Amino acid sequence: MRRVDRKAIACPGSLSSSDSEAARERSEARAHYERTPPPKAAYKFGAYKAEDVRTALTALFHGKCAYCEGFYRGTQQMDVEHYRPKGKLSGAKHRGYWWLALSWENLLPSCTDCNRSRTQRLVSLAEDGSVRYIQNVAGKGSVFPIAGPSRAGSQLDDVDLEEPLLLDPTRDDPEDYFRWVVKHLQFPLVASAQEGTKEARRARVSIDVYGLNRDGLVGSRSMLIQQIALEISNIRALLESALELPEEKRARILGLANEQISQLKRHEHAKSVYSTLAASFIQQEMRKLRGEFSRVLDAIFQGNAQASEEA
Template identity: 40%
Template sequence: MRAVRRDPAPPPVSLAKRGKDGLTELERVRGHMQAPLPLNGKREAFKFGAYRQDDVKRRLEALFHGKCAYCESFYGAQAPVDVEHYRPKGAVESTDHPGYWWIAMQWENLLPSCLDCNRRRRQQTPVAVNDLKVLFEQMSTGKKDAFPIAGTRAAPEAADLSAEQPLLLDPTRDQPTEHLVINLGEGHAAGLMYPKTVLAGVDPAVLAGRDHAASARGAERAQASVRGAVSIQVYGLNRMKLVQERAAVIRRLRFLETLMADIGDIAASISMPHVLAVDPAVPAAVRSLRLLQGRILAEMTAMAAPTEPYSSVSAAYLSDLSNRL
């Protein structure tokens, strides 16, 4: 997950467009929710449609470069984008709340998501060994209607939602690097995501949980980011395939780093005075090697561009590399 700032342009016109009845979707859903309940006491679900329009999808695709807002996977290769409601529109999991229907068509509440991050499904999560033990058990992950909070749930049509204190990260409002870290090491743990902690030597196993409440408790005990822990669990950011993709990025970066270092060693060895004295072509060869080092570093830097998949992993690796140099 990487931070993305919404552009200042007006929201897509479909979100406030009036239909044949002369009403906006907000006006229609308000009337639906205020109508008397039927005799069976169950209100039929309102059929939202504004958020699914092409102009909304195009804006989100441009804003996130065709990537899932949560896991940074390119979604186009596997399925059409899911336009996801950060605050769920029709219901809230484990509560009797009717959902945030009044902001279902609000631009700031919409994000692009891949199917795995947005829909509840059983996912396989990796088992790390050695000091990590069992990081996460197999669990059902995917956001669906989940929206855990630490504060007070907003009443329908509330304008100020700040008192809710959401436990899920929103990349357009939050800075994910303040809450999430990637294991950049080698072995089975490579690519795993952890909530950021102020403590050294914390076993990430204590941060795992079957649900967001258990994840929050584990994070609190470890003085780790509760929002990071809950977001990892709810969005399924440690599902097996995703961890493998992140690990592949790390392996490629490590190979490029090693290659760059080896080329530097060769350039240094042939730059010795006794070598330069023997062959006048050596200085040109050294310059070529240094240029090649620069090209390798440029390739590594390009992997951290916002347009690239898992760019936050590459950015974290480059930051770590800078600290090691």
């Protein structure tokens, strides 16, 4: 999960226009829920899935799931997900946040695995480092747990008084909540960054509900980590070769190493798959390289800094 500035993309016209399908649905939904006695069935919204909404969400998140950072384009259709569920709440007598069903601020792009609740195979690491698999229900569905007693029940209530336990990357910075555990290249797992805190609780609930350590997702992350590890191994080989040469003959090999170090940054870009995992792993491995090859790497980084100043 990666922090995203929702203001980077304007609210789609189909949601904001006063004569749109969304405006009609808002009016109908209000009348539906004001009936006496209250209706048993939820109003069926559809305008939130308009093409311009899908386009805007795809642009905002670079074609990635808001929760797991996996690409959904090319393999599945994006689920236009409601952060606060629109029709009902699992485990609570609540009609859902129907008045937010067409709110741009409540919509996120999701892959089907993060969004649809069902039994999934989840991965965890035991204290001894061994890998464990469990079958459990994961996927957000209509789940929306809160920490306190204050839950908005109608459009007259202030949702900002709630204390959501699920993270929203347009409201929260995931870096404050998550850390990456890459003890085995085959099993890169996301974990709570701050145990024993409110942040830790939100992190754990989000990991469990979104299924952020499900087997297939962990496997996809592993492929990326192994690719990055191979690139770093090539850099290490170049640095080892450079150390075997006299200083005056190192320039060409150090230049190649510098190019490959620069290429690593593409994995950290917001448009890249699992970019926060990549950034964490690269930083970890670069610290190791700096410890092993401080002399030659310091020369590279000093040269880069000087070039930046001159530019």
